Amino acid sequence: MKMNKLFTAILVVIGFTQIKAQNSNSLSSSPYSLYGLGLENPLSTGKNDGLGYAGLAMTSANSLNLLNPASLGGINQHSLFYNIGFKLESKYLEQNRDSEHITSGNFSNLALGMAINNRSGIALSLMPKTDVGYEVSGLYSPIEGSSELFETEAEGNGGLNNFMLSYGYALTDKLRFGANASLLFGEITETQFNYIQSNILYIADENDYSGFRFGAGLQYDLSKSISLGLTAKTPVSLSGSQTRTISQYYADDEIVAGIVEENEVDNFDLPLELGFGLQLKLMDGFDVLADYKRHFWSSTNQSDALGKFTDQDFFNLGFSFSPLPNSNPLIYANHLEYRAGAYYDSGNLEINDQKISKYGLSLGIGFPLNKQDKSMINLSYSYGTQGNINNGLIKENFHLLSLNFSFEDLIFVTRKFN
Template identity: 25%
Template sequence: MKKIAVAALFAVMTMSGYAQSGTNSPYSQYGLGVLSEQSNGFNRGMNGLALGFREHNQVNYLNPASYSAIDSLSFIFDMGVSGQITNFKEGNTKVNANNADFEYAVGGFRVARHVGMAFGIVPFTNIGYNYASTNNLVTSSAPTSSAATTYTNTLSGDGGVHEVFLGAGWQPLKGFSFGANIGYIWGSLNRSVVTSYSDAYVKSLARYYTADVRSVHFNVGVQYTQHLNKNDEMTLGLTYSLGNKMTGDAVMQDISTDSQSSQSDTTSYSIGDAYRIPHMFGVGIMYNHANQLKVGADYSFQKWSGILYPTYISSNGQRDYVLRDGVYQNRHKFTLGGEYCYGEYDRRFLRRVKYRLGVSYATPYYKINGQDGPKEYSVSAGFGIPIINSINNRSILNISGQFVRTEATGMIKENTFRINIGLTFNERWFAKWKVE
């Protein structure tokens, strides 16, 4: 058992060097970036539905109480990638962008009767954008016959936050389970705004915002299953994640460069431990009929309101970088979804395929110039395809497609089509060999 635990942790540390998740959204310049869906292969087809699910052959890290349902004699390892195409629309202007990323890697196994463990690396937030706009500026500083000057604002950013975790779940009583994850969150937040002018006599301006953040993250979950009759049962799931400070300085550099002499004036500002993660609550319910039809609903709440955000202020010749209230707001998310499989162990292949569907709606967690940020509407569908060969007949290929619409009044509209592919390896590791 010790060898397995060491191997699992080594795998996590190795994957952390390669795990990346990204976005092309200009909305990722706000807050901590675009929040990750925090889902893996089996529930992405249900748009992230998870809190009431107890899967014996999948790692459901969104509710650690579910680890107690993992099969004995099994070692499960799940990893996934995604590819997406996004259309951005503002007025009559449309632009397309695409990217593909390695998303997550998680694993789980049973360590004792009714006790399971899990580990993994998952994305928490994503930052990735690069766009520019050019406008006219009238100035009298240039000794030319024309006073018309153009200026270009270029905004770019990259980075994001990831989490590596280790968790356990225990079922002390029939129908009741609880579990916990302890994780380490880390990442970099890099953003810049550069203003350049066509008039060589006007100084170019640049502001660079950077932060390297890290924190311990702790979340707990419980599940209670009530059997209604021989074929039907209901499971209630509850989760809570502790909010706390993220250590690391938020740094802003204000740079003014003379285009003629190439000399620069730099002013630096710094705020210690400027970022926080919020308290998070979740509740979900799942109805299971004969282990064929599973339908459920999740609600999650993130308490962002009241958290301060580092903001650059320039007024009446005074400039400063301070923590400001009123940037964040509480976030709500609702998800409905389900899965159907005629028979997980049926001899006919098509009857063993899992069919999934889900929809969700989420409110923004930040404001833009005092106005609510974009709301998110999404729908997904997918399949869990069993992998059957002479070596293994318990692994699953999870494929899903997802459409996401992100919009706010008077702002950029985003339409994203995403393909998610996850491969769940389910190996029989703990059986004792017998010699005849």
């Protein structure tokens, strides 16, 4: 018990130090993270990654599920869950005849959840909400008043963090309600090197965004084998500020001039988000989960320099199978949980009348650590594609490996010794 509590404290320290780490070590390696405030992070806690990111109707009885705060109303009375996750991603980028291979990895989530009583639970979590990580070179623009061109190289990193407090309560044995509050914050750094004849113009922008967001959810058990889930997140306008550094490097006399400016930037609006989920328990140990979510980006009336934001649809499908409870408990393989899933993201950005969609398949497996609690190591693999090579766009083929350590402690339990 003391070792578990010590481990919990270590996880908390690691997680909070990663707030700054995200700003310097990007979690993304996608050129599409150039748009907006970066790419949405699909990863969650525990087993959801191997289920095609589905789980709006799944409770937190066996593992912490933060996709729907109502799930905390089903957490076992004496359970304390803590999770920490990491990811490793390998991407192959294609554009016309050019190709590139990029690998990135980092922390992906940290969460702590516990039962308050036999009808309610609470959770605290920290995870990246968006990821920015791109490098662009070979951009040529005309020099004003001249027929000559200058070259630009640009790169960006950082993203938004989501620090969230969630609460769930079981109104009845079948109906659960939940709510959450999120502090969204983070820094996105963008730098440019403009090569103008023999001179270099350097521009570095540090853009900080922050804001609060609220959400709610419901779960209802139609029967012992059918459960429904609903979620909603409010729109929010994130306030921003910018620190800009401008330097001019002159090759001939090596004079360097620097200017630092504090600027206001436009607020960035996040839209209303709605979700619906279904869970079917077809037989002992075999579950099917299906989710649909819609993000109403069109209502924000925002556009990017190269495209416009459009409504975004998500479809998630997951399958989970465990040989227990009817198999031989002495065989370790019978305690494993096997998972598979598929997902589709229509994308929220339209470039040249084409939406940047994403789809993929996932496989996962859960390795239980002991028989006394629900502690488990969750490993998942996902393969997918984003974008295409039409009209000068970029196609990404990616392999994503995620590792989640999910531990359970039993609290407020009086141990008996014979």
